[in-house]
Amino acid sequence: xxxxxxxxxxxxxxxxxxxxxxxxxxxxxxxxxxxxxxxxxxxxxxxxxxxxxxxxxxxxxxxxxxxxxxxxxxxxxxxxxxxxxxxxxxxxxxxxxxxxxxxxxxxxxxxxxxxxxxxxxxxxxxxxxxxxxxxxxxxxxxxxxxxxxxxxxxxxxxxxxxxxxxxxxxxxxxxxxxxxxxxxxxxxxxxxxxxxxxxxxxxxxxxxxxxxxxxxxxxx
Amino acid sequence: xxxxxxxxxxxxxxxxxxxxxxxxxxxxxxxxxxxxxxxxxxxxxxxxxxxxxxxxxxxxxxxxxxxxxxxxxxxxxxxxxxxxxxxxxxxxxxxxxxxxxxxxxxxxxxxxxxxxxxxxxxxxxxxxxxxxxxxxxxxxxxxxxxxxxxxxxxxxxxxxxxxxxxxxxxxxxxxxxxxxxxxxxxxxxxxxxxxxxxxxxxxxxxxxxxxxxxxxxxxx
DNA sequence: AAAATTTTTTAGATTTACCTAAAAATAAAA
DNA sequence: TTTTATTTTTAGGTAAATCTAAAAAATTTT
Ligand SMILES: [Mn+2]
Ligand SMILES: [Mn+2]
Ligand SMILES: [Mn+2]
Ligand SMILES: [Mn+2]
Numbered sequence: 001x002x003x004x005x006x007x008x009x010x011x012x013x014x015x016x017x018x019x020x021x022x023x024x025x026x027x028x029x030x031x032x033x034x035x036x037x038x039x040x041x042x043x044x045x046x047x048x049x050x051x052x053x054x055x056x057x058x059x060x061x062x063x064x065x066x067x068x069x070x071x072x073x074x075x076x077x078x079x080x081x082x083x084x085x086x087x088x089x090x091x092x093x094x095x096x097x098x099x100x101x102x103x104x105x106x107x108x109x110x111x112x113x114x115x116x117x118x119x120x121x122x123x124x125x126x127x128x129x130x131x132x133x134x135x136x137x138x139x140x141x142x143x144x145x146x147x148x149x150x151x152x153x154x155x156x157x158x159x160x161x162x163x164x165x166x167x168x169x170x171x172x173x174x175x176x177x178x179x180x181x182x183x184x185x186x187x188x189x190x191x192x193x194x195x196x197x198x199x200x201x202x203x204x205x206x207x208x209x210x211x212x213x214x215x216x217x218x219x220x
Numbered sequence: 221x222x223x224x225x226x227x228x229x230x231x232x233x234x235x236x237x238x239x240x241x242x243x244x245x246x247x248x249x250x251x252x253x254x255x256x257x258x259x260x261x262x263x264x265x266x267x268x269x270x271x272x273x274x275x276x277x278x279x280x281x282x283x284x285x286x287x288x289x290x291x292x293x294x295x296x297x298x299x300x301x302x303x304x305x306x307x308x309x310x311x312x313x314x315x316x317x318x319x320x321x322x323x324x325x326x327x328x329x330x331x332x333x334x335x336x337x338x339x340x341x342x343x344x345x346x347x348x349x350x351x352x353x354x355x356x357x358x359x360x361x362x363x364x365x366x367x368x369x370x371x372x373x374x375x376x377x378x379x380x381x382x383x384x385x386x387x388x389x390x391x392x393x394x395x396x397x398x399x400x401x402x403x404x405x406x407x408x409x410x411x412x413x414x415x416x417x418x419x420x421x422x423x424x425x426x427x428x429x430x431x432x433x434x435x436x437x438x439x440x
Numbered sequence: 441a442a443a444a445t446t447t448t449t450t451a452g453a454t455t456t457a458c459c460t461a462a463a464a465a466t467a468a469a470a
Numbered sequence: 471t472t473t474t475a476t477t478t479t480t481a482g483g484t485a486a487a488t489c490t491a492a493a494a495a496a497t498t499t500t
Pocket of ligand 4: 298301344345346348382
């Protein structure tokens with residue numbers, strides 16, 4: 001049984017593992033909003049408990065055990081997000097902080113019944129996949145909107161930035177999950193993108209385009 | 221913002237306040253499953269923060285602030301219990317431990333929307349009243365089944381013992397909330413009580429009868 | 441390859457919530 | 471009213487998770 005803190009470390013190491021194979025101390029410290037010295041302490045503890053493989057100065061890698069533990073927390077986090085949006089009418093930009101707390105509730109029965117109550121959802125309000133109770137989930141193939149070419153089109157199926165500010169902005173622009181978009185033009189001056197959505201033509205900044213994930217995209 | 225531990229102390233002091241005016245160190249220690257010395261430490265901290273009035277060797281009393289904080293936690297605990305039973309099909313003997321964790325989730329929006337989602341329930345699965353968002357609730361008048369006389373009848377509206385063993389036992393006997401009962405006889409030998417419920421006649425021990433709460437009782 | 445920079449680790453403290461053992465205060469019994 | 475028993479507090483310490491400052495290792499730049 002892990003502490004809240006250990007669980008948070010595991011989850012962050014898991015997410016950082018998606019980008020780089022060896023997760024660095026400083027990267028963890030930044031995500032955990034703590035100091036590198038504290039991370040080193042915790043890393044040693046997680047290594048002792050068999051959650052990570054650790055070589056001094058070489059960063060950490062999750063063991064199978066560590067990966068399973070992390071996926072379990074991700075599953076809880078995302079299921080609770082679905083609950084908050086589907087049942088309690090939270091907006092997609094309001095759920096993250098509450099889910100950060102709820103993900104630590106320890107009860108296998110609770111999460112299995114919640115999963116059933118929600119109809120075994122496959123993805124959370126941000127388009128992220130929800131692992132099943134065995135930790136399995138489909139690794140979805142996304143293209144960043146910024147990487148599409150003029151004339152391409154596709155469906156918004158995820159976001160790679162979960163800040164409330166970003167999500168509210170998307171909402172205001174009408175860029176929500178499931179929406180069909182088409183790339184009309186890319187501005188030379190600032191790299192901003194002209195897209196069609198909801199029958200209207202809008203302009204979004206490079207920064208926004210970077211964090212919108214597209215699937216079913218028909219190349220031109 | 222209080223820690224989980226502080227919240228647990230406040231809730232326990234609140235419940236103990238229902239019986240005695242000045243809550244004793246040892247009583248708190250027993251409920252918290254900790255040592256009296258630890259309780260003294262925490263009491264000082266709670267007094268510093270203005271949650272309790274404390275005079276050395278004289279026990280503690282909740283301040284208005286402390287009482288409000290405690291009621292808020294009780295409200296969360298009971299609402300989550302309703303959620304677990306009504307929405308996730310938990311039995312009334314399975315909810316307590318999970319609610320002990322859920323009651324500490326800190327989000328005003330969450331608990332207000334949960335309350336609404338549940339239809340603003342007035343009592344929890346054990347018959348205990350749920351305070352509204354202003355901390356108000358009807359103090360219900362219960363009679364212990366053990367205090368009824370032969371010929372009396374009434375409705376089961378609560379229990380004063382929440383252990384899983386006790387609740388499972390009641391379930392098996394058909395003694396659930398809302399059931400009509402009638403006192404047929406009291407055994408001289410062991411003080412056990414002969415009652416009618418569901419058209420059947422059953423015998424329950426004094427110990428069980430002590431912890432069943434009856435309302436709408438028609439005296440004979 | 442040497443120097444400069446960045447990353448990571450160690451050393452030593454702090455805070456919170458505990459603990460045990462012993463002293464002090466209060467309450468109950470003789 | 472002593473004596474005895476119970477309750478409560480103090481004193482001193484531990485473990486988890488954090489911190490700052492400084493040393494050590496690794497990486498990058500010159
Ligand atoms: Mn989230
Ligand atoms: Mn999410
Ligand atoms: Mn309960
Ligand atoms: Mn209850």
